[in-house]
Amino acid sequence: MEQKILMSSCEKGMKECDITNDLLVEILVRLPFKSLCRFKCVSKSWYRLISDNYLRQRLPSIATSLFFRSESDQFNKARYAYTSSNGTIQDCNLDFFPFNDKLLVVDGSNGLLLYYASTSSTFYVVNTATKSWVSLPKSKKETHLSILAFDPYSSTDYKVVCFTAWRARGAQLEIYSSETGKWDQHDVEFGIEPDAMSTTKHYFDGLLYVLVYPNMLVAMNLMKFSCKLIRMPESINMLSRVGHCHGRLHYAHINGNKLKIWVTNYLNRKWGLKNEINLREIMGRRDYEINNPNQVNLLVFHPEEEMVSVWFHNWKMMWYDFKERRLIGSWREKASVIQIWMFPCSNFLRNCIA
Template structure:
């Protein structure tokens, strides 16, 4: 790859032509191409190219204990440092009560636990820990299953927040509340589905390829197209004796799905968004995975919880008791990513793969 691009450099292409070429390459390749020359390093790192086509690498996981109000940032020494990013979120008002709900391209979405200051309104906050900027959103509180954040600096500096709710019109409809930072307003909407089902309470929305994706009970993913404001159900791959709720996430530019049972863990990638066809990428025996843990820690398979995908590399994060583990899919290596000091064996986490963004989103 590098040698081919060195040959391309000898052609003395204009800056505009180089930008057009770079814009079609994945982020990992662009980071490598910085080494070709000082000129390319400056071109890739600066201004519009950096903001539009080069998303930052993962710096770690934001996590929260679902049973407590604390939060912190889990730093991974193998990836880019978060620098001056305020991982404590101390710049937020009443930050001890802030509950993370979602993240997208360097922005966090959360809500304040004590939102009764303004009766019947829920206090949402969208913030950028790298720039310490935040904006408050208020919306009439209704029972909702998932709240998702959409922010793509390659397209716009504006963001959207989408709340997925149940519908009084029946199980084949989904009610939505959509906030746009461009208009500063919430809009209510209802979309119909081809079949009936139930969204998962507390599920995580994943932004990928212009759409938000959330798990729809055990057998489907609900895909909400941001531009068209339409929904469709994507059938999950068949899994024998499915008894657990799997995990979805973006990895390498496409949506991934992981699920497991007592015998194996399967990792699927949604390669074709037109036909909604899944490709089986990895099939891991649970016995082989468990054996990588110290013998006193050998758990029952039910002790594992799938929590997140690394967006750039083939890594799946799992939670077991008070530990967050990283499983490297290509090398089949299981590593201890982070261990809590809490003694509660049933500790559970909400986690967000997070990449700091220097973009100043519109307030």
């Protein structure tokens, strides 16, 4: 129905229609993703409007994707599943990638997976949305840590960041850019000793965030190769996570039975406590006690909604709505969760390694 109405408006000519581009954008962002893709064929002006960065950044996420290894799978294959907009779980396989059972997954970023073949020192980037993949040219040096940096809200381009050597308060990097198709070497100064860096990282809008013990966050600019140190509101641990929600940096932290969530202030960039929750109360289990970090895990912040995903070992994975202060949804398969990310409703993700 919405297609016929908008097509009819277009056929009458935009000059005869009182709908401005601003009003048209407000209509388009409320349409189903499939309809939006069809409307790109209406005219060149509509194609440009729908492809514009401003509209793309306003589109909501349409699904949550989960990459995991299931304990019930006798072959322990890497799999991925996603929840559709109506909340149903759909399990997908990665058999389209011919080396899925032979290579090691070293990282994932917003729908892309980074595989590594140690025998040939080759990286592969796999797009789970389009079921396509590409092999990268071989890097020049051995890597100690490899990170995939991809932000589909802003670009089709991605980077593979390899830490090839640690230095006093810094490191040597070798970075592959899909835009240039080659590796480049860079030096970066963290301002702290590299052995204090945790494995908890987050990439957003050109910045790579890494939590650093005991209470710091490194924000690394992958364009200028400069770093900024941000003091955290509370000492980090294995259950600490950073992420963006509505464009603002959030920090979640579990200590004992308490889940705390902070957010940065727009004006002074300082942290403010947004939520403090007793896990036993929201789970309805007074006897619940977190004595082992493997019993619970924080996974990722939702980029559009005020929610963070929480995974409970041998129980379920759920979203915690820290605005309504309640747990919602569940996924009950007994699985070892590796990573979770959001599939953005973005042409960039569809066009990346298309």
